[in-house]
Each structure stands twice: as structure tokens, then as C-alpha cells.
Amino acid sequence: GAGVSQSPRYKVAKRGQDVALRCDPISGHVSLFWYQQALGQGPEFLTYFQNEAQLDKSGLPSDRFFAERPEGSVSTLKIQRTQQEDSAVYLCASSPEDSGGAARKFFGPGTRLTVL
């Protein structure tokens, strides 16, 4: 398909395990965002990439969270030593624009992470 895809769609982890969540943005999109959505809440910003450069990581909750986009396309969000409070839906979004224009973005379906 032509949209943003994410894998896996569902992930169950035991507390303390490391997880890696993948995002395939729309081909050619410059901007890529990660958001975290807790149950019953709106998405919250985690980090932003413009091509391969991570320009903003101010939303990452702790140093257990790490994101990369090494070739400016696919991105991976890694969470080390998962905790129960990390349980949420992790949304990836991409935009063909940079700067403020990247406010218009296309979201993937998300990965639902459950930490037991």
C-alpha cells in the first residue's frame, strides 16, 4: 500500500525486555515523527527526524528510549528494559514537507505495546 506501515502491530513484552518497533514511512517523505498514545488520551510527541537527522528528541520519556533513521527512510524506535508504564500505542507519522509544513502528516496504524 501507499500509506505509512508499522510492525509489529501488537507486541507483548515482559518487564525488563528490550523491544524494537519499526516504521516504514511513505516513500520520499522527508519528515518522520514518533508519538506515544496512552489509553484514552491523545498522542504525545516523542521525536522528529528530517531525513536521517534527529532534530528533536525532547519528548522521549527517558534514556531507555532510542530512535534512529539511518538512511532517511525506515525508522526504528527501541525501548530498553521495558516498564509497565511504557504500555501504549506507538504511532509513526510521515510528511512530505519539512519545517512547519510537517504539521500535515500521515499516521500509521500504530504498534500496541503491552508490558506485563
Place this chain on the structure above:
Amino acid sequence: GQQLNQSPQSMFIQEGEDVSMNCTSSSIFNTWLWYKQDPGEGPVLLIALYKAGELTSNGRLTAQFGITRKDSFLNISASIPSDVGIYFCAGRLGSWGKLQFGAGTQVVVTP
């Protein structure tokens, strides 16, 4: 930090009725956007607003960017069953397109 309040939290309406929801912020946003999210899916952009006072329509949807730049509303006219879902407002922060979202308005449409 900035607070973005969305209301109502939920609404139950009959098919054919109009729906209105709004968002207010403690600070100014440069862009307001409205998204709809269905269960198990990511948010889908409905309308984007870029100027204070701007009124924009998309089919049965109408949204306005408040004059003070601290608020926005979304109206849905003549609701139909597929309007069911959670509607989020979002304001753009800073230069990179980072968005702050409201908590959402859940809309339930009954026949």
C-alpha cells in the same frame, strides 16, 4: 507547559444532528489541525487551519481558527453513522511540525 483542553469528552447524538466540539489553549498556536481516529487505526487528518480567523470546510465538516489563536472549533453537519470515532484537535508547536493533541471527543451516532 502548554495546556490544550478539548470538550466535550464524549457526545451521543442521533443521525442527522449537527455536532460541535472545541479546543482551547493556554498559549498561542501557529496551526490548528483536526484529526479523526477509528479503533485500531492512526489519526486521519480532516482539516488544517493556518491563519487566525480562518474558516475552512471539508464536506460536512467546518473548522475555525480562533481570532486569539488560542482556540478552534469543529462542526459536523447532518451526522451519519460513519462519523462515529474519536476526534482530536492538535496545535503546532515550534518549527518542526511537532503537534500537541487534545484528549479527544468521542462521538457516538445512533440511528
